[in-house]
Amino acid sequence: xxxxxxxxxxxxxxxxxxxxxxxxxxxxxxxxxxxxxxxxxxxxxxxxxxxxxxxxxxxxxxxxxxxxxxxxxxxxxxxxxxxxxxxxxxxxxxxxxxxxxxxxxxxxxxxxxxxxxxxxxxxxxxxxxxxxxxxxxxxxxxxxxxxxxxxxxxxxxxxxxxxxxxxxxxxxxxxxxxxxxxxxxxxxxxxxxxxxxxxxxxxxxxxxxxxxxxxxxxxxxxxxxxxxxxxxxxxxxxxxxxxxxxxxxxxxxxxxxxxxxxxxxxxxxxxxxxxxxxxxxxxxxxxxxxxxxxxxxxxxxxxxxxxxxxxxxxxxxxxxxxxxxxxxxxxxxxxxxxxxxxxxxxxxxxxxxxxxxxxxxxxxxxxxxxxxxxxxxxxxxxxxxxxxxxxxxxxxxxxxx
Amino acid sequence: xxxxxxxxxxxxxxxxxxxxxxxxxxxxxxxxxxxxxxxxxxxxxxxxxxxxxxxxxxxxxxxxxxxxxxxxxxxxxxxxxxxxxxxxxxxxxxxxxxxxxxxxxxxxxxxxxxxxxxxxxxxxxxxxxxxxxxxxxxxxxxxxxxxxxxxxxxxxxxxxxxxxxxxxxxxxxxxxxxxxxxxxx
Numbered sequence: 001x002x003x004x005x006x007x008x009x010x011x012x013x014x015x016x017x018x019x020x021x022x023x024x025x026x027x028x029x030x031x032x033x034x035x036x037x038x039x040x041x042x043x044x045x046x047x048x049x050x051x052x053x054x055x056x057x058x059x060x061x062x063x064x065x066x067x068x069x070x071x072x073x074x075x076x077x078x079x080x081x082x083x084x085x086x087x088x089x090x091x092x093x094x095x096x097x098x099x100x101x102x103x104x105x106x107x108x109x110x111x112x113x114x115x116x117x118x119x120x121x122x123x124x125x126x127x128x129x130x131x132x133x134x135x136x137x138x139x140x141x142x143x144x145x146x147x148x149x150x151x152x153x154x155x156x157x158x159x160x161x162x163x164x165x166x167x168x169x170x171x172x173x174x175x176x177x178x179x180x181x182x183x184x185x186x187x188x189x190x191x192x193x194x195x196x197x198x199x200x201x202x203x204x205x206x207x208x209x210x211x212x213x214x215x216x217x218x219x220x221x222x223x224x225x226x227x228x229x230x231x232x233x234x235x236x237x238x239x240x241x242x243x244x245x246x247x248x249x250x251x252x253x254x255x256x257x258x259x260x261x262x263x264x265x266x267x268x269x270x271x272x273x274x275x276x277x278x279x280x281x282x283x284x285x286x287x288x289x290x291x292x293x294x295x296x297x298x299x300x301x302x303x304x305x306x307x308x309x310x311x312x313x314x315x316x317x318x319x320x321x322x323x324x325x326x327x328x329x330x331x332x333x334x335x336x337x338x339x340x341x342x343x344x345x346x347x348x349x350x351x352x353x354x355x356x357x358x359x360x361x362x363x364x365x366x367x368x369x370x371x372x373x374x375x376x377x378x379x380x381x382x383x384x385x386x387x388x389x390x391x392x393x394x395x396x397x398x399x400x401x
Numbered sequence: 402x403x404x405x406x407x408x409x410x411x412x413x414x415x416x417x418x419x420x421x422x423x424x425x426x427x428x429x430x431x432x433x434x435x436x437x438x439x440x441x442x443x444x445x446x447x448x449x450x451x452x453x454x455x456x457x458x459x460x461x462x463x464x465x466x467x468x469x470x471x472x473x474x475x476x477x478x479x480x481x482x483x484x485x486x487x488x489x490x491x492x493x494x495x496x497x498x499x500x501x502x503x504x505x506x507x508x509x510x511x512x513x514x515x516x517x518x519x520x521x522x523x524x525x526x527x528x529x530x531x532x533x534x535x536x537x538x539x540x541x542x543x544x545x546x547x548x549x550x551x552x553x554x555x556x557x558x559x560x561x562x563x564x565x566x567x568x569x570x571x572x573x574x575x576x577x578x579x580x581x582x583x584x585x586x
Contacts, residue, residue, distance in 0.1 A: 154497060154499075154527060155493055155497060155527050156452075156453075156493075156527070156528075157451060157452055157453055157478075157526070157527045157528045158451050158452055159451060160451075160499040160500070160525055160527075161499060161500075249500070250499055250500035250501055251500060252500070253500035253501075253502070253523065253570075253571075253572055254499055254500035254525070256571060257411075257412055257415060257500075257523070257525075257567075257569075257570050257571060257572075258411040258412070260414075260415050260571065261410075261411050261412050261413065261414045261415050262411070262414070264414035264415055264417060264418045265414045269418050269421040269422050270418060270422050272415075272418060274571060277571075314411065319411050319499075320409065320410045320411035320412070320450065320451050321411045322409045322411075323409065323451040323452070324451075377499070378497045378499075
């Protein structure tokens with residue numbers, strides 16, 4: 001019989017669908033999916049309130065659902081209508097129910113409800129990615145035009161801050177597991193994950209936690225503020241840069257108030273508190289400015305209500321949420337697809353953990369794409385924000401070097 | 402009961418928690434008013450929101466209907482809705498202040514707050530009330546210390562109050578006390 005390590009290596013080399021999700025102690029690998037739920041705007045409420053609340057169990061149990069909600073689904077879920085956009089018809093959302101969970105810590109441990117789960121076949125599929133540069137859907141000129149239009153909207157008070165997304169894409173089919181571990185060597189972000197299914201894969205080094213819910217305690221950790229790393233910068237210097245920089249401070253303040261608002265919708269009066277204000281987190285290519293906000297969930301609030309008040313995550317859209325999404329929808333020609341949606345786990349006892357799908361690569365229909373966004377805020381320039389987008393994409397783009 | 406009219410803002414529920422900790426508060430969208438509850442409420446609060454007062458004719462109607470009959474408080478857009486209903490024009494200001502913290506000074510002895518005192522407040526506005534603003538019973542009572550832009554109006558006879566800044570923001574440490582003073586008046 002295969003030992004745990006051999007099993008895991010064989011699993012990676014099979015074509016069996018699997019999910020890997022990073023946590024503070026290591027990685028969890030989910031596989032042997034007994035059920036796959038395709039989520040749409042009609043069944044999302046039912047899925048969250050009925051399907052995921054069948055049995056009582058604790059967070060360590062296998063009784064969970066792992067998957068994602070796409071951006072469009074999350075917008076439609078809060079009543080926003082979309083104009084026609086260019087789309088590749090990728091799934092709106094999918095959740096998987098695993099029978100096997102592998103915990104990668106100092107040691108590897110496995111929990112499985114499936115007999116003979118170690119019986120797997122190695123797959124000899126060929127992967128190919130053209131050695132070509134990524135195409136970018138917006139030139140600096142096109143970006144500047146959007147930037148100017150949105151600057152006008154800000155002056156008119158229609159939005160206070162708005163984030164323009166750009167998409168990098170190229171042809172190919174990737175070896176998702178290999179690429180994911182390569183990425184984890186380069187840039188192990190706290191919300192990293194991988195989904196490998198038969199006809200698509202998603203590879204992410206997301207740094208942003210949107211929902212951390214345990215019993216009636218909920219936390220969110222918005223990021224607003226990005227600084228490119230240089231040799232002379234360290235965490236302390238980055239902190240003093242952010243503190244002195246009016247644009248970054250204003251942008252961050254706005255997101256803190258916005259997330260306080262989104263939590264207040266579902267939390268007990270007076271329970272919403274800022275736990276950590278304006279900390280610096282360090283990543284491979286950049287520093288981020290991060291806060292943590294928490295609250296106690298009111299009685300009788302459903303998971304669907306929680307998802308609806310927090311998603312789509314505000315920090316990657318702008319503020320105020322509804323009017324800003326509407327302005328974005330009228331200008332963004334490509335659908336955002338998974339970008340700025342959320343990936344995570346829902347336990348059958350109602351506990352949840354979700355990220356925001358940024359720094360996330362989608363491989364579907366022989367196409368590899370990745371989106372990034374940065375904020376139009378008065379006092380910034382189109383060129384600076386355009387470049388900030390590149391820094392955000394860099395560690396994923398360099399996977400292909 | 403306080404009735405908070407939400408203009409689909411992403412700060413409304415910060416305000417709702419502030420209000421609710423003082424008196425039970427009901428929140429609804431501006432296009433989805435519960436007229437029975439509105440009628441029963443003792444105070445109407447107009448929330449912040451995107452755009453400008455003329456985008457929300459329904460709220461202007463509510464303001465005019467209940468002015469003098471119920472206590473009314475407006476925040477940011479809500480402040481602008483009050484002064485717009487009183488005949489003021491709304492214009493773009495030179496510097497756009499979203500997520501900005503600044504000192505605000507009480508400049509009028511008619512204010513229910515202590516004259517000449519100062520406090521820090523969070524601001525989210527690109528538009529402002531144009532001046533001069535003339536009204537018999539409504540007075541400008543606070544200004545931005547640096548730019549002199551009007552930050553509050555008070556009409557204590559009709560019990561109408563408006564703040565251009567956000568008492569609900571974490572950038573306004575004393576926000577709750579300001580609201581409390583109005584609600585308990």
